[in-house]
Amino acid sequence: MPKMRKKSDLPVKTCAACGRPMVWRKAWEKTWDQVKYCSDACRKGKAEAKPRP
Structure with missing residues (x-):
């Protein structure tokens, strides 16, 4: 079974339209x-x- 990642370790981008983090x-x-x-x-x-x- 693959190792679980914490949500804080996932990559983040900023939305080009509204500027919210994704x-x-x-x-x-x-x-x-x-x-x-x-x-x-x-x-x-x-x-x-x-x-x-």
């Missing part, structure tokens, strides 16, 4: 280098630029 997901395993957006809403450009508290 943590690596198993679904993005093969395409992690191409991932730019955290969600479909950001990918479609409908993300609002709100200041984060």
Whole structure:
């Protein structure tokens, strides 16, 4: 059985649209280098630029 990794040890990127941090997901395993957006809403450009508290 593979060794488990802590969530804090996973790679992190910043979303190109909203600026939120994204943590690596198993679904993005093969395409992690191409991932730019955290969600479909950001990918479609409908993300609002709100200041984060």
